[in-house]
Amino acid sequence: MLAMNYRGPYRVRAEEKADPVIEHPQDAIVRVTRACICGSDLHLYHGLVPDTRVGSTFGHEFTGIVEEVGSAVQNLKVGDHVLVPFNIFCGSCYFCQKELYGNCHNVNPNATAVGGIYGYSHTAGGYDGGQAERVRVPMADVGPTVIPPDLDLDDAVLLTDVFPTGYQAAEMGDISEGDTVVIFGAGPVGIFAAKSAWLLGAGRVIVVDHIDYRLEFVKKFAQCEVVNFKYVKDMAIHIKKMTDWLGADVCIDAVGCEAAGSFAQTVTGVKMKLQAGAATALHWAINSVRKGGNVSIVGVYGPTFNAVPIGNALNKGLTLRMNQASVKRHLPRLIEHIQTGRVNPKEVITHRIPLEEIGEAYHIFSSKLDNCIKTVLTMPTAVN
Amino acid sequence: MNDIISKRKISSEDYAHIKGWGVDLDPKNRPAYPMERTPPRLDGVPLREPEQQAEKVKILHSNERPGITPVFGTTLPPSGISGKLREFAFKYSENDLRHWLVLLFADRVNMFEGIADDLKRGRMPDLIAETGIKSEFKYNRAAAVKKAITAASIIGIGIYLLMRNKRV
Numbered sequence: 001m002l003a004m005n006y007r008g009p010y011r012v013r014a015e016e017k018a019d020p021v022i023e024h025p026q027d028a029i030v031r032v033t034r035a036c037i038c039g040s041d042l043h044l045y046h047g048l049v050p051d052t053r054v055g056s057t058f059g060h061e062f063t064g065i066v067e068e069v070g071s072a073v074q075n076l077k078v079g080d081h082v083l084v085p086f087n088i089f090c091g092s093c094y095f096c097q098k099e100l101y102g103n104c105h106n107v108n109p110n111a112t113a114v115g116g117i118y119g120y121s122h123t124a125g126g127y128d129g130g131q132a133e134r135v136r137v138p139m140a141d142v143g144p145t146v147i148p149p150d151l152d153l154d155d156a157v158l159l160t161d162v163f164p165t166g167y168q169a170a171e172m173g174d175i176s177e178g179d180t181v182v183i184f185g186a187g188p189v190g191i192f193a194a195k196s197a198w199l200l201g202a203g204r205v206i207v208v209d210h211i212d213y214r215l216e217f218v219k220k221f222a223q224c225e226v227v228n229f230k231y232v233k234d235m236a237i238h239i240k241k242m243t244d245w246l247g248a249d250v251c252i253d254a255v256g257c258e259a260a261g262s263f264a265q266t267v268t269g270v271k272m273k274l275q276a277g278a279a280t281a282l283h284w285a286i287n288s289v290r291k292g293g294n295v296s297i298v299g300v301y302g303p304t305f306n307a308v309p310i311g312n313a314l315n316k317g318l319t320l321r322m323n324q325a326s327v328k329r330h331l332p333r334l335i336e337h338i339q340t341g342r343v344n345p346k347e348v349i350t351h352r353i354p355l356e357e358i359g360e361a362y363h364i365f366s367s368k369l370d371n372c373i374k375t376v377l378t379m380p381t382a383v384n
Numbered sequence: 385m386n387d388i389i390s391k392r393k394i395s396s397e398d399y400a401h402i403k404g405w406g407v408d409l410d411p412k413n414r415p416a417y418p419m420e421r422t423p424p425r426l427d428g429v430p431l432r433e434p435e436q437q438a439e440k441v442k443i444l445h446s447n448e449r450p451g452i453t454p455v456f457g458t459t460l461p462p463s464g465i466s467g468k469l470r471e472f473a474f475k476y477s478e479n480d481l482r483h484w485l486v487l488l489f490a491d492r493v494n495m496f497e498g499i500a501d502d503l504k505r506g507r508m509p510d511l512i513a514e515t516g517i518k519s520e521f522k523y524n525r526a527a528a529v530k531k532a533i534t535a536a537s538i539i540g541i542g543i544y545l546l547m548r549n550k551r552v
Contacts, residue, residue, distance in 0.1 A: 053459075055460050126458070341403070360518060
């Protein structure tokens with residue numbers, strides 16, 4: 001089969017590799033019909049995630065048709081069209097029993113601090129991802145959800161990560177009616193966090209980024225205010241001026257470890273790798289939120305450490321919540337939001353690129369060329 | 385201060401232009417509420433501890449757990465020099481910086497192993513296709529040309545200086 005193949009930082013290609021096989025009685029093999037490139041794939045692509053082995057296939061956002069099931073699979077059958085949450089999880093361990101599906105303890109031998117994620121390095125379990133014609137889906141009764149017949153595939157693939165992650169970002173912000181919510185990052189997750197903040201009753205939603213076309217998009221998609229930090233001297237002062245000098249009620253970091261905006265963070269975190277990426281967005285979130293406010297983190301960081309003003313978080317009495325999204329928990333309500341027309345996720349898709357041109361697909365997304373927001377890879381064998 | 389607080393009082397009519405505003409304000413409308421609940425809401429899913437997957441390739445496991453997990457990925461078992469480095473890294477816990485730094489170093493070594501593997505198979509890595517640089521010329525031509533001229537100038541100056549030193 002054809003699959004994306006990582007060759008080292010900033011180098012990927014499409015290459016034939018062996019078809020996946022059933023390796024556990026609860027596995028399924030899925031033929032991929034849609035696969036996206038996620039912003040967090042760029043951390044792998046840029047060589048920032050430890051134990052990313054040459055030859056890996058990325059891709060944790062995909063839909064597909066079940067082609068084969070293991071002997072213990074009861075709920076899925078061959079031919080089912082499924083959306084597959086990016087978390088691999090067992091449903092029965094201590095953490096899954098609390099619905100912390102992003103923190104499953106039974107699927108990742110390589111690290112205890114990370115759950116299992118498709119195509120996200122050996123630090124996340126060593127599974128191949130869905131940027132391929134076929135993929136092994138472990139715990140097939142637990143993770144995949146059969147796509148309702150009235151749900152567009154483009155909407156379905158965005159339910160595997162970005163929409164639920166954006167929604168959970170807003171949920172973890174514990175938004176009260178009328179709250180001012182500031183979201184750092186106008187990428188797909190930030191865009192859905194902004195939309196979700198309104199669903200949860202925010203009074204004001206402000207999105208911060210430095211890329212004009214993305215700010216223009218989120219302004220229309222989520223009807224929010226926007227701030228381009230290129231023109232802001234000091235983010236904390238700017239947000240305080242916008243909020244009667246109190247600070248925002250809720251700040252969301254939807255950027256993670258490759259944030260722009262601070263020379264010191266970029267040099268130490270991204271260029272010199274002295275910390276686990278540039279924590280600029282988190283730094284701004286802590287310093288821009290009001291005392292007693294909430295900071296929600298869904299931006300991805302590396303496993304070592306980051307320089308953030310934790311003393312300010314203490315002195316301001318902040319609540320910090322963060323996690324990988326527990327995708328499956330959100331699906332019933334988010335599918336309803338799509339079916340009722342409240343949210344139209346597929347509007348964020350700007351590019352469709354054949355898997356064969358994966359090098360260009362990654363470069364376009366990474367360098368934010370051609371007003372790229374979300375890329376869907378098209379598979380040579382996908383009929384739907 | 386009262387003024388500030390009064391500004392925060394809002395009515396749903398103010399947000400009539402935003403489709404779905406406040407529909408999830410009441411937790412009763414949110415089947416995913418609360419964020420954690422036991423037992424998990426996985427209707428119809430048979431929940432049982434997964435049986436142990438057979439270990440057919442070498443799997444490294446964090447020493448912050450007693451052994452491998454019941455389910456795991458089997459792609460790309462450790463091999464070559466990078467594999468030895470990865471095995472060394474797993475002697476240290478996730479709590480130890482050396483674990484991660486050695487893994488990152490192994491990744492860089494693995495990149496060169498990948499090039500060597502390609503050459504062994506008689507394949508020259510196609511850096512233009514792999515880096516997707518063609519798209520830079522398509523969508524960001526001016527910047528791409530500027531970068532190319534800068535890179536060519538630096539290389540040219542370097543070669544000139546080397547040649548000049550040789551003549552001396």
